[in-house]
Amino acid sequence: QVQLVESGGGLVQAGGSLRLPCAASGGTFSIDTMGWFRQAPGKEQELVAYIRLTGGTTQNADSLEGRFTISRDSAKNTVYLQMNSLKPEDTAVYYCYADPVVGGRNWGQGTQVTVSS
16 A cells, blocks of 8 residues: 655745645555646646656646646655646645556545635
8 A cells, every 4th residue: 555645735925836745655666657636625626747657757737837847756756746836726735646557546635735816
């Protein structure tokens, strides 16, 4: 079972930046893909970005207009979500996930990001 721990959330002014690390432990050899979802109050969960740990292929949500970037540090079993030019509509709880080659999705506990106008 993979454990995921997110950090880096907080309060930031519009136009600012945040970086969210997600550290994986326990069975990390089994992970194929890691990524981030977010959920704002009253809205559906939205896929933000993901990265394939083998090869490093990434995919970001088109709606983000290139403001967010996902990356990985394989030595640290950590993926990062770099968020730039933040907007109030980016306010949400951000959840890290990990998909193993075989088995179900693992989730982190979530980290709150609040962007003030």
